[in-house]
Amino acid sequence: MFNWLLRKLWVMPRYIANYGYTDGSGDWYIVVDSDKCDGCGKCVEACPKNVLEVIVDDYDDKVVAIRKEHHKNIKYVCAQCKPVSGPRDVRCQKACPSGAITHSW
Ligand code: SF4
Ligand code: SF4
Numbered sequence: 693m694f695n696w697l698l699r700k701l702w703v704m705p706r707y708i709a710n711y712g713y714t715d716g717s718g719d720w721y722i723v724v725d726s727d728k729c730d731g732c733g734k735c736v737e738a739c740p741k742n743v744l745e746v747i748v749d750d751y752d753d754k755v756v757a758i759r760k761e762h763h764k765n766i767k768y769v770c771a772q773c774k775p776v777s778g779p780r781d782v783r784c785q786k787a788c789p790s791g792a793i794t795h796s797w
Contacts, residue, residue: 711758712766712796720767721796722758722784728792729755738787741769756793770795 712721722743731754736744743766747757762769773782774797784793 709755709757710796711763713764715767717767719796722766722770723794723796724756725792725794726753726755728790729788730790731755732789734787734789735784735793738783740772740783743769744784767797 706725706727709724709726710721711724712719714720726749731746733746733756735756736746741762743758743762744756745759746754749755758766773784774780774795782795785791785795
């Protein structure tokens with residue numbers, strides 16, 4: 693938590709974590725801004741597919757991450773929230789109070 697506060701104050705560098713992949717159909721990444729994420733876990737609770745988890749990063753801070761088994765399949769596992777067509781209900785983004793989690797598609 694202390695390191696997270698230092699990053700907030702720009703004493704320590706922020707980092708942007710990109711989880712996902714690019715294939716012939718496009719870019720499929722979930723992006724976490726460590727400067728905004730405090731590891732509260734609200735997005736983890738909101739996710740219907742158990743895609744997310746809170747980890748402790750290299751700075752000893754809690755931050756959300758994408759489970760390793762989903763790094764290469766998020767286009768498909770996230771399709772319930774983000775279908776190719778029709779209305780979207782991106783629960784992880786809606787649940788995040790600080791706008792720390794975004795998607796490339
Ligand atoms: S888009 Fe849906 S399935 Fe994918 S991480 Fe967010 S809440 Fe979970
Ligand atoms: S809801 Fe937002 S701040 Fe909380 S763990 Fe998820 S991405 Fe981080």
